[in-house]
Amino acid sequence: MPDNLPEGLLEVQSAMKEFIASYITPYGDVSQDQMPGLLKEVREASKSAGFFFKTQPEEFGGKPASTLELTMLREMLSAANSPLTGAIFGPGPGVLHSSEGRLRSEYLEPVMRGEKRGAFGFTESDAATRPTYAVIDGDDLRITGHKSYVTGGDKADFVSILLNVEDQNGEKKGTAMVVVDREAEGVNIDRRFSSLDGSSHVSMKFDSVLVPKTQIVGKLGEGMPRALGNIGNVRMMVSAQATGMCQWVLDFIELHLKAPHRTGTPLGDKEGVRLRFADMRIETYVARSALYRTARIVDSGDNSVNETIATKVFCTETAGRVVDWGVQLVGGQALVEGHPLQKLYRQVRALRFVEGASDLLRINLAKGRLELEKGRL
Numbered sequence: 424m425p426d427n428l429p430e431g432l433l434e435v436q437s438a439m440k441e442f443i444a445s446y447i448t449p450y451g452d453v454s455q456d457q458m459p460g461l462l463k464e465v466r467e468a469s470k471s472a473g474f475f476f477k478t479q480p481e482e483f484g485g486k487p488a489s490t491l492e493l494t495m496l497r498e499m500l501s502a503a504n505s506p507l508t509g510a511i512f513g514p515g516p517g518v519l520h521s522s523e524g525r526l527r528s529e530y531l532e533p534v535m536r537g538e539k540r541g542a543f544g545f546t547e548s549d550a551a552t553r554p555t556y557a558v559i560d561g562d563d564l565r566i567t568g569h570k571s572y573v574t575g576g577d578k579a580d581f582v583s584i585l586l587n588v589e590d591q592n593g594e595k596k597g598t599a600m601v602v603v604d605r606e607a608e609g610v611n612i613d614r615r616f617s618s619l620d621g622s623s624h625v626s627m628k629f630d631s632v633l634v635p636k637t638q639i640v641g642k643l644g645e646g647m648p649r650a651l652g653n654i655g656n657v658r659m660m661v662s663a664q665a666t667g668m669c670q671w672v673l674d675f676i677e678l679h680l681k682a683p684h685r686t687g688t689p690l691g692d693k694e695g696v697r698l699r700f701a702d703m704r705i706e707t708y709v710a711r712s713a714l715y716r717t718a719r720i721v722d723s724g725d726n727s728v729n730e731t732i733a734t735k736v737f738c739t740e741t742a743g744r745v746v747d748w749g750v751q752l753v754g755g756q757a758l759v760e761g762h763p764l765q766k767l768y769r770q771v772r773a774l775r776f777v778e779g780a781s782d783l784l785r786i787n788l789a790k791g792r793l794e795l796e797k798g799r800l
Contacts, residue, residue: 425495425715432492439499442472447505458506466510478515483535485513490656494663494718498711501667502674504763517541518583518600518640518653525637530581530602541602542579544570544627545650555586555629557601564588564601564639566609566632576625577615579605584629585650588643598646602638603629620773655728657778658735659721662714665742665774668767669707672749675763676700679753696752703745710741729791729798732784739774740781746771 428436446468453461469475477493479485488496500508516522519531519541533539547554548569555568570584581604588596603610609632612625641649680691680700690696717734720727746767750757757764775781791797 425711428491428495432495435492436495436499438472439474439496442468442474442511443499443503447503447507450505450507453506461507462510465507469511470513474511475513478512479535480516480520483532489718490659490721491715491718494659494714497660497663498667498670498714501664502670504668504671504767513537518543518649519602522640525635526602526640533580539580540575540578542573542576542582543653544573544576544582544584545654546570546572548626555584557586557588557599557634559588559590559596559636560633562636564599564634564636566601566603566629566634568629569626570629571626573625573627574622576605576627577612577623581605582627583640585646588646597644598650599643600640600646600649601634602640603632603634607632607634609633618773620770622773651728654778655721655731658731659714659718661774661777662717662731662734662738665738665771666707666711666714668742668771669703669710669745672745672764672767673703673707676703676749676752690752699748699752703748706741707745710738713737726797729788732779732788732791733798735779736781736784736788739771739777742771742774 446465450457450461466475473486474496476485477488477496480487500511514534514537516531516535519526519534522531530539530541534541544555548571551569553568555566555570557564557566566584566586568584568586570582573579573582576582581602583600583602585598585600588599590596609630611628611630613628614626615623616625617623640646677691677700680696681689684690691700713734717727717730720730746764750764750768753762753764756762758768759765779787788798
């Protein structure tokens with residue numbers, strides 16, 4: 424539960440509250456002109472406070488935090504509702520964790536130093552006749568396919584893609600996560616687009632791209648487990664972001680309901696309004712309870728795939744309802760461009776697709792239980 428944290432984490436929680444009060448809250452609305460300078464200031468302050476290194480491995484000077492600690496901190500930062508919070512944590516290794524040789528020296532290490540940027544290619548094109556695949560060609564892989572939704576791919580130096588591997592005779596050899604340079608011959612961006620929440624993406628084609636087998640992350644056959652391992656971490660991050668949004672909305676709406684109103688009495692005096700506000704608080708309470716329980720399961724080392732799925736679905740759908748109810752209680756002004764709820768309303772819808780659409784995750788959860796006997800109540 425959020426209220427039953429170890430003493431050490433309570434100290435970290437207190438330190439983050441002070442950090443937010445000092446470096447995030449005072450700035451309120453940040454203009455585009457202010458953003459670069461303020462992001463740099465927050466980043467340097469985060470390094471001094473030690474937060475920057477909590478997402479980085481020890482071999483790169485980091486002090487990696489547990490899933491529970493990161494969940495707590497990410498929820499707090501989301502509840503601050505500021506674009507400046509994006510500068511607090513340093514870059515993590517993602518799917519490149521434990522990479523060796525050339526992958527480590529030319530990709531992982533530059534990423535950790537902030538010199539290179541990677542993207543993750545998972546989603547296949549609906550128009551593709553077959554999933555992205557690679558044919559073994561001596562010491563190389565020849566990659567063909569189409570990844571339709573590569574977030575941040577336009578600014579990435581390389582993309583880590585999940586694909587199927589086969590030999591020259593078409594025999595299946597398993598899945599692999601492969602690092603492909605953005606500027607490699609045969610790699611083409613056929614579409615650039617932005618989504619409702621303002622994030623940027625690309626559709627990327629691979630036309631017989633030749634890549635050394637040394638750029639397979641881990642071993643051949645480990646592609647799907649590595650992809651799911653990274654996705655699990657992101658699902659927990661998104662879940663914490665969602666419950667943080669809920670907390671911000673609840674605080675905002677509480678002030679709105681207590682404020683003077685044109686009817687002569689505060690909106691919070693109306694029974695119907697109170698019922699809706701109660702539902703918002705109930706669902707947020709349950710979502711946060713699930714979030715923190717799952718974080719502890721992940722830290723225990725037990726199989727947590729189904730629990731992470733359940734948490735991601737419930738937390739993001741709860742956030743969608745809480746933000747929507749918040750808009751309804753504020754009224755039309757909440758949809759005016761520039762209103763904080765208008766921005767959250769756009770952002771929160773995307774969370775139900777990030778790292779797995781809700782209904783697809785429901786199907787996976789049922790499969791995990793019915794066919795694999797995984798998961799718990």
